[in-house]
Amino acid sequence: MRKATGSLSTSILTTAHPLSTTVEHPLATAATADDNDKAWSLMYKAIIDGIGADPKNFQLVYPFTTWDWPIVSLGYTSAAQWDFTSSVPQWSATGNYDSAGTAFNDSYGQMLNVVKADTKDPKLEADIATARNVLTLATNNYDTIYAQARIAYEAETGKSNNPPFTEWLGSFSGRSWAVRLDSAFKEVESSQRVLNQLLAETTTPGLKEAQERLLNKDYYTKYQDPGLGTFPAVPGYSIGMDATTWLNKVKAGTGGSSGTVSFSNGQSRYDYKDTWAKGSTSVGNFFWSVNVGGSWKRIDEFASDASLEVTVSFKAWDQISISAGRWYNGAFVSSVEEGPFIRGYSPRGGNGTKAVWGDGGIMSVQKVGMVVCYKPSFDIKVSSSSFKSFLETWKVSAGVRIGPFELSGGGGSTSSGWQANSATNTFSGTSTAETALIMGVNVQLINPA
Numbered sequence: 001m002r003k004a005t006g007s008l009s010t011s012i013l014t015t016a017h018p019l020s021t022t023v024e025h026p027l028a029t030a031a032t033a034d035d036n037d038k039a040w041s042l043m044y045k046a047i048i049d050g051i052g053a054d055p056k057n058f059q060l061v062y063p064f065t066t067w068d069w070p071i072v073s074l075g076y077t078s079a080a081q082w083d084f085t086s087s088v089p090q091w092s093a094t095g096n097y098d099s100a101g102t103a104f105n106d107s108y109g110q111m112l113n114v115v116k117a118d119t120k121d122p123k124l125e126a127d128i129a130t131a132r133n134v135l136t137l138a139t140n141n142y143d144t145i146y147a148q149a150r151i152a153y154e155a156e157t158g159k160s161n162n163p164p165f166t167e168w169l170g171s172f173s174g175r176s177w178a179v180r181l182d183s184a185f186k187e188v189e190s191s192q193r194v195l196n197q198l199l200a201e202t203t204t205p206g207l208k209e210a211q212e213r214l215l216n217k218d219y220y221t222k223y224q225d226p227g228l229g230t231f232p233a234v235p236g237y238s239i240g241m242d243a244t245t246w247l248n249k250v251k252a253g254t255g256g257s258s259g260t261v262s263f264s265n266g267q268s269r270y271d272y273k274d275t276w277a278k279g280s281t282s283v284g285n286f287f288w289s290v291n292v293g294g295s296w297k298r299i300d301e302f303a304s305d306a307s308l309e310v311t312v313s314f315k316a317w318d319q320i321s322i323s324a325g326r327w328y329n330g331a332f333v334s335s336v337e338e339g340p341f342i343r344g345y346s347p348r349g350g351n352g353t354k355a356v357w358g359d360g361g362i363m364s365v366q367k368v369g370m371v372v373c374y375k376p377s378f379d380i381k382v383s384s385s386s387f388k389s390f391l392e393t394w395k396v397s398a399g400v401r402i403g404p405f406e407l408s409g410g411g412g413s414t415s416s417g418w419q420a421n422s423a424t425n426t427f428s429g430t431s432t433a434e435t436a437l438i439m440g441v442n443v444q445l446i447n448p449a
Contacts, residue, residue: 035303039287040094041270041280042263043403050261051317053371053440055275060094060440062285063160064406067243067372067436076231077221079167085237085322089367089443091359093275094283097441100150100165104366105214105235108328111356111363112210113195116340117202128198132342135191142184149177159284166223210332219327236325240369243436246318250374256316259373264309276445277359291399291408299393299400301386308382312402315375319442322367333363337447348449357447369442376405376437377430387425394420394427404439407431 044060047053069081083099088107090096113135119125153168163171169178196215200208213219214235221236249255272280288299302308338347341356349355356362378400382390399408408431409418418429 032303033282036287037280037282038269039265039303040283040403041272042265042267043261043287044094044272044275044280045267045270046261046263047371047440051257051259051371054442055093057276057368057442057444058371058440059089059092059277059443060404061089061097061438062094062283062404063097064401064404065097065161065438066433067370067438069243071242071244072224075222076224077234077236078224079170080164081239082221082223082234082237083161083164083166084370084438085239085367086235087367089365089441090281091277091364093272093277093280095277095281096284097161098159099161100153103235104324105327107363108333109192109214111333112207112214114341114345114356114362115204115207115336116342117199117207118204119202121201124198124201128195128202131191131195131198135188135195138184138187138191142181142188145177145180145184149174149181152177206329206332206335210329213329214327216327219325221325235327238323238325240321243372246320246372247374247434247436250316256318256374258313258315259317260311260313262309262311265304265306276365276443286401287403289401290393290397291401292393292397294398296401299390301390302380302382305382305386308380308386310381310402311379312405313377314373315377317371317373317439319369319371321369322441324366333446347447358445358449363446366444366446367441368444370438371440371442372436372438373405374436375431375433376407377428378402378405378407379426379428381424381426384425387420387422387427390427391420391422394418400429405431405437406433408433 040060040062044055044058047060048055048058065084069084070078072078084097086103086105087097087099088102088104090098090101113132117128119128149169150165153165153174156173157163157168168174169181192215196211199211202208217233219236220233222231223234224231246255272278286298286303288302289296290299337357339345339356341347344353345356345362346353347356348358349361354362358364380402397409399406401407407429409429418427420427
């Protein structure tokens, strides 16, 4: 499991390569990757135009993610919910959700550990420097084991986040890694306590209180994954409403709003320069996929069809808030925007120093909400040649993926009521799934420049 307290951890970042792969198949050529990225950019703009998402804080996410987190007892948080709500978003307008990525509480703790501690006592200053070095060594060991565990996890799950990383650690495959991580983390915790005791004797305004709040177990939740055999305490994150309550409200007609997004391949690709990230990395997951015989494969006909037009409508969509618990002191974060920081770190980096804030910094962006939807339906109008080419596959398909949306069915038009209209060259249908989907998140930049 990811560290429950802050430390000088090394962020393990993933940036999609232009020719990266998915579980199903590779993006074989640069042209294919370009068509794929264009489709994702058009969907980003369609969501902005269709439901009013704000490019100043909206991130379109992949891979496909369901919002079906179980209801657990008060004081507990399920593995899937904690992994999603705690993860730091990728610095990209269309970004990859990685359940094995950096936790926000880790990046916060790392930031606290590089704030310069004021003291006029030479011995205390030397002791703090030694304690920082010991903590760094312990953390480096933890991070090495974590990176190895992450490689094993991704090799088994294909970066699908199914199951989430921390849940996988409780499985047969991940259990040995969990044992090694737990042992290494105890060393990190011990080193952190020593450093915190020394920092408590310094005079940096607010630092002692911030460290105490981060370690205060009253602000933690019990992480629930029966596979682990225990319920470790981790920094808590809350959501505005659970999925079950939201779906019940939707079905009763008192929750969410209907919505529609649409675009065509004939449009120019969306320019991400006006988004919060000022750009977007190449997307490694195919925008168009079809499920045949239990396997997903790319729909080649749709990606390059210049006449394609697609509309996705939702029975309901909504924005659900995500909040860090009281262990997080946002006021202190703002108060140290310009530091001072220990040697080797500076607010924005440069001149041989590591950035504390911004893209590539220790703390960059916080997840403060998620954009969810229920019962998406679709209409895909294509050229006659694409229609004929895809028709036989359509008849036996069990589902289609359109960007962040997975629309499940059972045998295409045969048993799901999905239709293929040869008069208009249109494929259409409504998802049979009863779970809500997460199509994006709302983010907040930490101390933006």
